[in-house]
Amino acid sequence: MSLLFEEIDSQPSPLGEISLRRRRIPALGDRDIYEVKLGEEFLMSSMFVEAEEALSxxxxxAVKGDNLKVVVGGLGLGYTAVAALKDERISELLVVEALDTVIGWHRDELVPLGKILNADPRNRYVHGSFFDLATAPEAGFDPNSAGKKFDAILLDIDHSPTEYLNESNAGFYTTENLARMAEQLKPQGVFAMWSQNLPEERFEALLRTVFETVASHVVSFYNPFLNGESTNSVYVCVKGATIERKK
Incomplete structure (x- = not known):
């Protein structure tokens, strides 16, 4: 093992081999950088977390009130979940993750934010497909409480609304399935989603078929590899009156 690189864990998954790595880049200072790869594809890095935190x-x-119950779709390296827990209004956070290996990294504290998440009694990991749970409102996200309603659903799984971690996720991005997910929000509840790309007008139009208001935010951050700024996006949608889905 090089002092500048370590593969902490590597496990098979339904999507392919998933690995957790830690590296040092001397030019970037005295800090560990954690990375997750799926096969040969980089999924996430602790080097760039501004947009994941901005999602929360x-x-x-955009959420009103207190005693908030929130869902985070996609655990990743934990940055969205930890940022959410900084909001003292949250009473319950469910983090839905399809890959048990990723949950295990946090439970075993192989990643830095695992310790924070494990120590917060408001946090609970849910092993399951976000997309399956999102489109089954009768059961819903909480395995202990069928049909529970939430104040916010924060989603960071696919690369963008048109670039998917798994092609089977594409079916989620329709009026029907977004409406199914919105049934699990309380009135005036919020759906927010991260994207690696700039806001896409067609996706904004799709969101407006379900949500009363839709706003897109561009999040800029310094990228040392480019010696300049990179950008991601966060879509924030507010539910209006209760959505009645056709049976």
Whole structure:
């Protein structure tokens, strides 16, 4: 093992081999950088977390009230979930993750934010497909409480609304399935979603078929590899009156 690189874990998954790595880049200072790869594809890095954190801060800023119950879709390296828990209004956070290996990294504290999440009694991991749970409102996200309603759903799984971690996810991005998910939100509840791309007008139009208001935010952050700025996006949608889905 190089002092500058370590593969912490590698496990098979339904999507392919998933691995957790830690590296040092001397030019970037004295810090560990954690990375997750799926096969040969980089899924996430602790080097760039501003937009993942903004998903929580922007999404929750649009939520009114206290005693909030929130769902995070996609655990990743934990940055969205930890940012959400900084909001003292949250009483319950469900983090839905399809890959048990990723949950295990956090439970075993192989990643830095696992310790924070494990120590917070408001946090609970749910092993399951976000997309399956989102489109089954009668059962819903909470395995202990069928049909529970939430104040916010924060989603960071696919690369963008048109670039999918798994092609089977594409079916979620329709009026029908977004409406199924919205049934699990309380009135005036918020759905927010991260994207690696700039806002896409066609997706904004799709969101407006379900949600009363839709706002898109561009999140800029410094990218040392480019010696300049990179951008991601966060969509924030607010539910209006109760949506009645056709049976």
């Amino acid at each position: 801060t922007l999404g929750l800023a």
